[in-house]
Amino acid sequence: MLREKYAHEVEAILAKYPVKRSAILPLLYLVQQEYGYCAEEGIREVAEITGVSPTEVREVVGFYSLFYDHPIGRHRIQICDDLPCALRGADELVAHAVRRLGVQPGETTPDGRFTLETVMCIGACHRAPAMQVDLEFVENVTPEVFDRIVGDLSRDGM
Amino acid sequence: MGRYILLRHREIPELHRLDVYLRHGGYEAWRKALTSMTPDQVIEEVKASGLRGRGGAGFPTGVKWSFVPKNVFPKYVVVNADESEPGTFKDREIMEGNPHQLIEGALLAAYAIQAERVYVYIRGEYRSVARRLEAAIAEAYAAGLIGRNVLGTNYSVEMFVHLGAGAYICGEETALLESLEGKIGHPRVRPPFPATFGLYGQPTVVNNVETLANVPPIILNGASWYRTMGTEKSPGPKIFCLSGRVRRPGNYEAELGKITFRDLIFGEEYGQGLLGEERTVKAILPAGASAPMLPASALDTPLDYESVQAAGSMLGSASIIVLDDTVDIVWAAYKMVRFFQHESCGKCTPCREGTYWLRRVYERLVAGRGRPKDPELLESIARQMAGKTLCPLGDFATSPVLSSLKHFRKEYEAYIPQPLEAPVAAPAGTVETVPGR
Numbered sequence: 001m002l003r004e005k006y007a008h009e010v011e012a013i014l015a016k017y018p019v020k021r022s023a024i025l026p027l028l029y030l031v032q033q034e035y036g037y038c039a040e041e042g043i044r045e046v047a048e049i050t051g052v053s054p055t056e057v058r059e060v061v062g063f064y065s066l067f068y069d070h071p072i073g074r075h076r077i078q079i080c081d082d083l084p085c086a087l088r089g090a091d092e093l094v095a096h097a098v099r100r101l102g103v104q105p106g107e108t109t110p111d112g113r114f115t116l117e118t119v120m121c122i123g124a125c126h127r128a129p130a131m132q133v134d135l136e137f138v139e140n141v142t143p144e145v146f147d148r149i150v151g152d153l154s155r156d157g158m
Numbered sequence: 159m160g161r162y163i164l165l166r167h168r169e170i171p172e173l174h175r176l177d178v179y180l181r182h183g184g185y186e187a188w189r190k191a192l193t194s195m196t197p198d199q200v201i202e203e204v205k206a207s208g209l210r211g212r213g214g215a216g217f218p219t220g221v222k223w224s225f226v227p228k229n230v231f232p233k234y235v236v237v238n239a240d241e242s243e244p245g246t247f248k249d250r251e252i253m254e255g256n257p258h259q260l261i262e263g264a265l266l267a268a269y270a271i272q273a274e275r276v277y278v279y280i281r282g283e284y285r286s287v288a289r290r291l292e293a294a295i296a297e298a299y300a301a302g303l304i305g306r307n308v309l310g311t312n313y314s315v316e317m318f319v320h321l322g323a324g325a326y327i328c329g330e331e332t333a334l335l336e337s338l339e340g341k342i343g344h345p346r347v348r349p350p351f352p353a354t355f356g357l358y359g360q361p362t363v364v365n366n367v368e369t370l371a372n373v374p375p376i377i378l379n380g381a382s383w384y385r386t387m388g389t390e391k392s393p394g395p396k397i398f399c400l401s402g403r404v405r406r407p408g409n410y411e412a413e414l415g416k417i418t419f420r421d422l423i424f425g426e427e428y429g430q431g432l433l434g435e436e437r438t439v440k441a442i443l444p445a446g447a448s449a450p451m452l453p454a455s456a457l458d459t460p461l462d463y464e465s466v467q468a469a470g471s472m473l474g475s476a477s478i479i480v481l482d483d484t485v486d487i488v489w490a491a492y493k494m495v496r497f498f499q500h501e502s503c504g505k506c507t508p509c510r511e512g513t514y515w516l517r518r519v520y521e522r523l524v525a526g527r528g529r530p531k532d533p534e535l536l537e538s539i540a541r542q543m544a545g546k547t548l549c550p551l552g553d554f555a556t557s558p559v560l561s562s563l564k565h566f567r568k569e570y571e572a573y574i575p576q577p578l579e580a581p582v583a584a585p586a587g588t589v590e591t592v593p594g595r
Contacts, residue, residue: 066323066324
C-alpha cells in the first residue's frame with residue numbers, strides 16, 4: 001500500500017539515511033496518515049521496507065506517545081497540563097474540555113470526531129495554557145477559544 | 159551590532175528568509191571558515207570562546223568537538239532539537255525566527271569535525287517548526303551553501319531533518335541517537351561516548367540548537383569578542399525561558415551572569431513582576447523540572463552556571479519557572495514527579511520503579527490520604543534512585559522531591575491527616591454517669 005500510494009515519499013525517506021532502519025519513524029508517520037493509526041497492515045509493510053521484524057516495529061509504536069496502535073478520532077486535541085501550563089489554568093481548561101466534549105482524557109467522542117488527550121510540556125509555556133490540535137499549536141487558550149475551535153472542526157463536514 | 163546575538167529576528171523582520179539573512183551578514187562565517195580556516199582552527203576558535211553547551215549540561219563545545227578522531231569516516235553532526243524540558247521554548251523560537259543561524263552553526267560544526275552529514279532531530283510535537291526549518295534548509299541548498307562542493311571548495315555536506323515522535327528521553331544524546339537509528343529511545347551505556355561511537359557507531363557530535371546558533375558569531379567576530387560578554391567561566395549570551403506566575407512570560411536574551419533571578423522576574427524589560435501586585439515569590443525552578451527548586455532567598459543569584467550551582471541548583475537549559483505564594487508546593491512537586499514517571503524510558507530499574515512509587519505516594523498525598531512517614535518514604539525512594547541510572551533522568555526525578563522537602567517540608571504536613579486525637583475530657587459535672595457502674 002505505502003509503496004504504491006506513497007512511492008515518492010517512501011523513496012525520499014529512504015534516501016535520507018545510510019541505514020534503512022532509520023526510516024521507521026518517518027514511515028510510521030506515513031502509516032498514520034494513511035490509516036489514521038498504526039494499523040497492523042502498515043506495521044508489516046514498514047517492517048518489510050526497513051528489513052526488521054514486525055515485532056520490532058510494534059515496539060517502536062508502543063514506545064513513542066505520538067504513535068497509536070488503535071484507531072483514534074479524526075481530530076486530536078492535546079492539552080498540556082504540565083506544571084508551567086497548570087500554573088496558568090491548564091487544569092481548568094482540561095475540565096472545560098471534558099465538559100464540552102463529554103469525554104475523559106484518552107477517550108474519543110462517540111461520533112469519532114475528537115480524541116481528547118492531556119500531554120506533557122509542548123514548549124508553549126510562555127503562551128499558557130496551550131494545546132495542539134492535529135499537532136498545530138493553539139496558545140493562550142480560553143474556554144471561548146476552545147469552543148470556537150471545536151465548533152469550527154465540527155462543521156468541517158468530515 | 160544590535161541588541162541580540164541569538165534572537166536577531168526580533169530586530170530584523172523576515173530574518174527566516176535566506177535573502178534577508180544574507181543581507182545581515184548571514185553565512186559570512188561559513189564562507190570565512192571554508193575559504194580561510196582549517197577545521198582545527200574552527201575548533202580552536204570555539205574552544206577559545208569558552209562556549210558551553212546550552213542544552214543543559216554546560217559542557218565546553220569546542221572541547222567536545224576536539225574529542226572526535228580525525229582519521230575515522232564517515233562522521234556525523236546531530237542537532238539536538240528535541241526540546242522537551244518543562245518550561246523550555248527557546249530552541250523553538252530560534253528555529254522559527256532565525257533558522258539560518260542554526261543551519262550555519264551546524265554547518266560550521268560539520269566542517270570542524272569533517273562530517274559529511276548533519277541530522278536535525280526535532281521533537282514530533284514541533285512538526286510545524288520542522289517544516290519551517292526544512293524550508294530554510296531547502297533555500298540554503300538552492301543557494302549552494304549546503305551540498306556538493308560547497309562554495310566551490312572540495313568540502314561536501316548534506317543536512318536532513320528527522321522528526322521524533324514524543325519522548326522526553328530522546329533529548330538525552332545517546333537515546334536520541336538510538337531513536338535516530340529507528341529504535342526505541344533507550345540511553346546507551348557510556349563509555350564509549352558519541353564522539354567516538356555515535357550514530358551508526360561512527361564518530362558523532364551532538365549539539366543543542368542554541369549552542370550551534372552561538373557558533374557563527376564566534377567564527378565571524380572571534381573568540382575574544384565573544385568573551386567580552388558574560389563571565390570568565392560562563393561567557394556569551396544566553397536565552398532565558400521565563401514561565402509560570404509572571405506577568406510577561408517569554409524568552410529573554412541576556413549575557414550570562416549579568417542579571418539575577420530578581421532582574422529576570424521583576425525587570426521592566428523582562429518579566430515585569432508577578433501576576434498580582436500583592437503576590438510574592440515562593441520558589442524558583444531554574445531549569446524546568448530537572449534541577450532543585452530554590453526558595454525566594456535565592457532571588458539575587460546571578461544567572462550563570464557557577465552562581466546557580468553555588469546557590470544549590472543548576473542553570474541547565476535556563477528554563478525558569480516561577481512559583482508565587484498562591485502555589486501549593488506539594489502539588490507542584492506532584493506535577494513534576496508525574497512528568498518524570500511518564501517520561502522514564504523503563505530501561506533502568508531504579509528510575510522505572512522509583513518514579514512509579516514516587517507518583518503513587520504523591521497521589522495519595524494530594525488526595526488527602528498521606529501518611530505520617532510519607533516525607534521520609536519519599537526521601538528513601540529518591541535515595542535509591544539518585545546516581546543509580548544510566549542517564550540523568552533518574553536523578554532529575556528526585557530533584558523536585560528532595561528540594562521541596564528541604565525548603566518546604568511544612569507544606570507536606572498539611573497533607574497528612576492528623577491521627578485521631580484522644581477524646582477531650584468533658585468539664586466536671588457534665589459527665590453522665592451510668593447507674594449501677
